[in-house]
Amino acid sequence: MFDPVSPQASAISDLFILVMWICAAILVVVVAIITYAIVRAMRERARGQEAPDAVDNDHPMLEAIWTAIPLGIVIAIFVLSVGAARDSDPTPEGAPDVVVRGHQWWWEVEYPGKGVMSANEVHVPVNTKVHVQLESGDVIHDFWVPQLARKIDVVPGREHHVVFEAQETGLYEGVCAEFCGVQHAWMRFDVIVHTADDFDAWLAAQALPAEPPSSSAALAGLAVYERETCSTCHALDGVPADGLPKQVGPDLTHLASRQRIGSGVMVNNEANLALWMKNPQAIKEGCHMPNFQLSATDADALAAYLHGLK
Amino acid sequence: MSLEATLEPEVEAAPTGFVSWVTTVDHKRVGIMYLITSVVFFAIAGIEALLMRIQLAVPENDFIAPELYNQLFTMHGTTMVFLVGMPLIAGFGNYLVPLMIGARDVAFPRLNAFSFWLVPFGGLMLHWSFLAGGAPNAGWFSYAPLTELPFNLNEGVDYWLLSLLALGIGSVGSAINIIVTVVTLRAPGMKVSRMPLFIWMIFVTSILIVLAIPALNSAIVMLLVDRHLDAAFFLPDRGGSAVVWQHFFWVFGHPEVYVLILPVFGMISEIIPVFSRKPIFGYSFVAASTVAIGILSLSVWAHHMFAVGMGRGPDLFFTAASLLIAVPTGVKVFNWSATMVGGRIQFTTAMLFCIGFLIEFVIGGLSGVTLASAPIDWQVTDSYYVVAHFHFVLFGGFVFGMAAGLYYWFPKITGRMLSERLGKWQFWLMLIGFNLTFLGMHFLGFMGMPRRVFTYPDLPGYEALNMASTVGTVVIAVSVLVMLYNIAISLKRGEVAGDNPWNAWTLEWAATSPPPEHNFELVPPVRSRRPMFDLAHPEVVRDVPLPPDDAPKRPQAAIVSVVAFIASESMFFLMLLVAFVIYNFFEFGSGPGPLDIRRTGMFSVALFASSATLFVAERHLRRGNGGGATTWLGITMALGLVFLAGQAWEYYDLITAHFTPEGSIFAATFFTTTGFHGFHVFAGLLALLAVTLLRRNGGLGKNEETIVKATGYYWHFVDVVWVFVFSIIYLGRIL
Numbered sequence A: 001m002f003d004p005v006s007p008q009a010s011a012i013s014d015l016f017i018l019v020m021w022i023c024a025a026i027l028v029v030v031v032a033i034i035t036y037a038i039v040r041a042m043r044e045r046a047r048g049q050e051a052p053d054a055v056d057n058d059h060p061m062l063e064a065i066w067t068a069i070p071l072g073i074v075i076a077i078f079v080l081s082v083g084a085a086r087d088s089d090p091t092p093e094g095a096p097d098v099v100v101r102g103h104q105w106w107w108e109v110e111y112p113g114k115g116v117m118s119a120n121e122v123h124v125p126v127n128t129k130v131h132v133q134l135e136s137g138d139v140i141h142d143f144w145v146p147q148l149a150r151k152i153d154v155v156p157g158r159e160h161h162v163v164f165e166a167q168e169t170g171l172y173e174g175v176c177a178e179f180c181g182v183q184h185a186w187m188r189f190d191v192i193v194h195t196a197d198d199f200d201a202w203l204a205a206q207a208l209p210a211e212p213p214s215s216s217a218a219l220a221g222l223a224v225y226e227r228e229t230c231s232t233c234h235a236l237d238g239v240p241a242d243g244l245p246k247q248v249g250p251d252l253t254h255l256a257s258r259q260r261i262g263s264g265v266m267v268n269n270e271a272n273l274a275l276w277m278k279n280p281q282a283i284k285e286g287c288h289m290p291n292f293q294l295s296a297t298d299a300d301a302l303a304a305y306l307h308g309l310k
Numbered sequence B: 001m002s003l004e005a006t007l008e009p010e011v012e013a014a015p016t017g018f019v020s021w022v023t024t025v026d027h028k029r030v031g032i033m034y035l036i037t038s039v040v041f042f043a044i045a046g047i048e049a050l051l052m053r054i055q056l057a058v059p060e061n062d063f064i065a066p067e068l069y070n071q072l073f074t075m076h077g078t079t080m081v082f083l084v085g086m087p088l089i090a091g092f093g094n095y096l097v098p099l100m101i102g103a104r105d106v107a108f109p110r111l112n113a114f115s116f117w118l119v120p121f122g123g124l125m126l127h128w129s130f131l132a133g134g135a136p137n138a139g140w141f142s143y144a145p146l147t148e149l150p151f152n153l154n155e156g157v158d159y160w161l162l163s164l165l166a167l168g169i170g171s172v173g174s175a176i177n178i179i180v181t182v183v184t185l186r187a188p189g190m191k192v193s194r195m196p197l198f199i200w201m202i203f204v205t206s207i208l209i210v211l212a213i214p215a216l217n218s219a220i221v222m223l224l225v226d227r228h229l230d231a232a233f234f235l236p237d238r239g240g241s242a243v244v245w246q247h248f249f250w251v252f253g254h255p256e257v258y259v260l261i262l263p264v265f266g267m268i269s270e271i272i273p274v275f276s277r278k279p280i281f282g283y284s285f286v287a288a289s290t291v292a293i294g295i296l297s298l299s300v301w302a303h304h305m306f307a308v309g310m311g312r313g314p315d316l317f318f319t320a321a322s323l324l325i326a327v328p329t330g331v332k333v334f335n336w337s338a339t340m341v342g343g344r345i346q347f348t349t350a351m352l353f354c355i356g357f358l359i360e361f362v363i364g365g366l367s368g369v370t371l372a373s374a375p376i377d378w379q380v381t382d383s384y385y386v387v388a389h390f391h392f393v394l395f396g397g398f399v400f401g402m403a404a405g406l407y408y409w410f411p412k413i414t415g416r417m418l419s420e421r422l423g424k425w426q427f428w429l430m431l432i433g434f435n436l437t438f439l440g441m442h443f444l445g446f447m448g449m450p451r452r453v454f455t456y457p458d459l460p461g462y463e464a465l466n467m468a469s470t471v472g473t474v475v476i477a478v479s480v481l482v483m484l485y486n487i488a489i490s491l492k493r494g495e496v497a498g499d500n501p502w503n504a505w506t507l508e509w510a511a512t513s514p515p516p517e518h519n520f521e522l523v524p525p526v527r528s529r530r531p532m533f534d535l536a537h538p539e540v541v542r543d544v545p546l547p548p549d550d551a552p553k554r555p556q557a558a559i560v561s562v563v564a565f566i567a568s569e570s571m572f573f574l575m576l577l578v579a580f581v582i583y584n585f586f587e588f589g590s591g592p593g594p595l596d597i598r599r600t601g602m603f604s605v606a607l608f609a610s611s612a613t614l615f616v617a618e619r620h621l622r623r624g625n626g627g628g629a630t631t632w633l634g635i636t637m638a639l640g641l642v643f644l645a646g647q648a649w650e651y652y653d654l655i656t657a658h659f660t661p662e663g664s665i666f667a668a669t670f671f672t673t674t675g676f677h678g679f680h681v682f683a684g685l686l687a688l689l690a691v692t693l694l695r696r697n698g699g700l701g702k703n704e705e706t707i708v709k710a711t712g713y714y715w716h717f718v719d720v721v722w723v724f725v726f727s728i729i730y731l732g733r734i735l
Helices: A007-046 A060-088 A196-207 A216-227 A270-278 A296-307 B003-007 B018-022 B027-056 B066-100 B109-128 B156-184 B197-229 B244-276 B283-297 B301-308 B312-340 B349-372 B374-380 B384-414 B420-446 B462-493 B531-536 B557-586 B597-622 B626-656 B665-696 B701-734
Strands: A098-103 A106-111 A116-119 A121-125 A129-136 A141-144 A152-154 A160-165 A170-176 A188-194
Touching: A007 A060, A007 A160, A007 B312, A007 B349, A007 B374, A060 B312, A060 B349, A060 B374, A098 A121, A098 A141, A098 A152, A106 A121, A116 A121, A116 A196, A121 A129, A121 A196, A129 A141, A129 A152, A152 A160, A152 B301, A188 A196, A216 A296, A270 A296, B027 B066, B027 B109, B027 B384, B027 B462, B066 B109, B066 B156, B066 B197, B066 B244, B066 B384, B109 B156, B156 B197, B156 B557, B197 B244, B197 B283, B197 B557, B197 B665, B244 B283, B244 B301, B244 B312, B244 B349, B244 B384, B244 B557, B283 B312, B301 B312, B301 B374, B312 B349, B312 B374, B349 B374, B349 B384, B349 B420, B384 B420, B384 B462, B420 B462, B557 B665, B557 B701, B597 B626, B597 B701, B626 B665, B626 B701, B665 B701
Parallel strands: A098 A129, A121 A188
Antiparallel strands: A098 A106, A106 A116, A129 A160, A141 A152, A141 A170, A170 A188
8 A cells, every 4th residue: 555556545645654654753752751761760770779669740731741742743633634535535526437346255347338247357547537336236345456545345235436546557456355254355356457548448348249169168168058057147248148137146258358266266267267167165165156066077168168258 | 138137247267169159249259250261261262363373374275264264253353352351351340449449349249240150151152152053253343234144144143142242231230330339439538539540440441331332232132133033224125224233333342442441551550650669640630531531432433434435524523533532542651651750660570561561552552543544544444454453452552451460469369479580481472472463464454455364365475474473473372371370380389479569559458468358457548549658658648637438428329320220221222212213214214104103102101100100109218108108119010011011002013013123124123122111111110029029028128218219210211211212203203
């Protein structure tokens, strides 16, 4: 969080560093007083000076001083906080650019009006104010990308908003920061900041329907996909579904374009996909995808198909 | 047996053996049992912490399964707060309060024993969940809706709710006892301005317990109603709210932080002066700042919720209130430091722990200042920075302070000194282990590591800092073993302490070590804040006349206790009514229910009339007309029964009309609020019945009038609550 790449995160980082200097100064003063008392006591004992127990020990003037100074400091911190709150948390304007929905334990990422649905990756253009709307499908989650923005809870029954403007392209780690159940630890996501052109290209690619299977293994995988009713939970453009609720699990249309699977638990490659298909519970214990007891052949075929969904 | 007979002091030697401990009502033995209980649970919570740190030592570790890890951190937090922190405070409080104010015992010894036994009961119930299908797994804050049935079928959550209810009742009972003891049983001459600072602070803590625990209880009963009667207080998809639980929890949870730390402030305020051979610097400022902290602590709960998205206004309000707490806390730190300056400091183990406390607590307090600022909190909350912060406060502060208290008062409690050599080993090991464990966590927070994760990816820096932290935990464990060993050998072979081994100044050091069952042969005169100093230095005692015994002028114990109890109950009903208003008038509003306002109004008249008849009964009693009092008490109870019958009739009609808690939020709030009120009317009836029966056998003796009056206070309170309940729930539906 001290390596901010947006004005919003910088506002907090700057305030934090300043307040930490103030705190460090206070700590130094307290430690100095205590050290002085200890050194003085040790020196007097070494000299053999045995003063009697003291009787009185009051000094209202000093008390007033060390009440007033901290009061002044906290008032200053408050004033600075008001400014930082304004700068780090701008009021969102207009419709959201991205809608992110927290689910146990993954993130649904929708680009409204663009026909794009993804998961666990939020792609945004550089040097553009991005308005993210946050919703929850179940319990309370929290959307936190330390280098880009404040964290904010994702609360069922409410819509929350966060606005940030990334100033450098790159990949930034995001996490769920509110305990949300057994796999809270693996509810990570990435924010990927593109140049404007790259972002448009990415958006266009994501809006396309799924790539048809190109190899025999992939064709076999599609058959497994349909046989095992994967579409009960997962959406996949171009593969007919049976009208049951979607987005119980991540959208798979462009699964292969994503960097990781299982909300950060594994790198996304064909071998890991096959492992996941064999038994997701062995990789992400307690996640809502059951073990379908697929044979090794079926799992590999499915992985081959899914890995083709660029 | 009459009440007086049971209060007769026992002069023979204190009995020993297991049964004598189980049946004891002696505040010292109850205190010791509290302390032993907390040490047992400290060991359990410590093992849980060790297991967690082993799991976190390296990235993507699979030493502990995620579900078990979540149970461990839930149990670690819950155990440390409710089964280590609270019993330690109650233990030292029980042991020391009567001794420090020169009393024979606490005001209500049997209530005291009852409060204590709820702790092992609650602790066993909580830990039974391990055998009954899984420990609670949703954190010590148990945020709804994660704890609701659709997301959590684990019965551990129910065990958590019920055992916290039991522990909360015990804590309130113990706190009321301390309040009444301090108000009514101080030695002659011990004016409020002469009370030891420990007494000041445990008194403020007790008031906070009495006011804060009911907020938790109200949240707990709502969640229980959700889980077992299928209501939806905290389920947004059925009209509830996911945020109300958090508000209610932290209305309890933040004062709870001060409940834990204030008594430790009190200990530090006793120990630092003794080992600096100087009176505390600025007694009145230390005492007043405690009161200020107590008041402020009730208005800052939502700083735990900055990330919830409450909006700019509330965020900044709670920022300001939270920052203000830094001022009285800072005053305390400066006073403790100033007490040391120029003193002949004796570097005993207790004093070392005090110095350790000072520095570690200041670090924790300063990181608390950063967390009080909403924008900073938006970044660091729910990260390891927070874990570092509250362990600096609760380990560096609470545990170090308690260790100081242990080394300081162990000689009084057992008659033997703890080994100073082992004590210093413990101190340095604990200091190193503690900082190794928790200092690096600040940086993990900066790097974006969230808390409550069972594992983490191999990001730069994560492994080294986590490994250091795990090693630190092992060092802490060794230091705790040194402490346990020290206690074990010192109990047998420790140097005999004598009455006042530290040349300390407060009254507990006038008793023998350990004190006899009746505490004092003769309480020294209290002419100043330091009666034992006056005793040792007759030459410096200014000519302060010993004030006359003002004990008869103090409020009566029965009245103080019932007032404190009513304050606690008021808080409970206030929270339930706040919930009713939030759910029905603001955000949600599920339409009026089929309430028969006129009929309930008529039954309400019966309840209100019963207050009047009770007044008449009391007047008869004051005039010595016992028979008349019995008649009017009977009429009062009859009217109460009529009201309850009316409520039963109403419930029957509503339930047969399928108006039930699972149907709507209105029904859920209605039944919870009126149901708990009805339960209190029933309890009031039982109290009146008990008083009536005891009177007939002459069991109330000379306290009769006071006890009837105290019971009357409670009965009137129940009626007053109904005025609010009826106005808001019934009349509020018409308007």
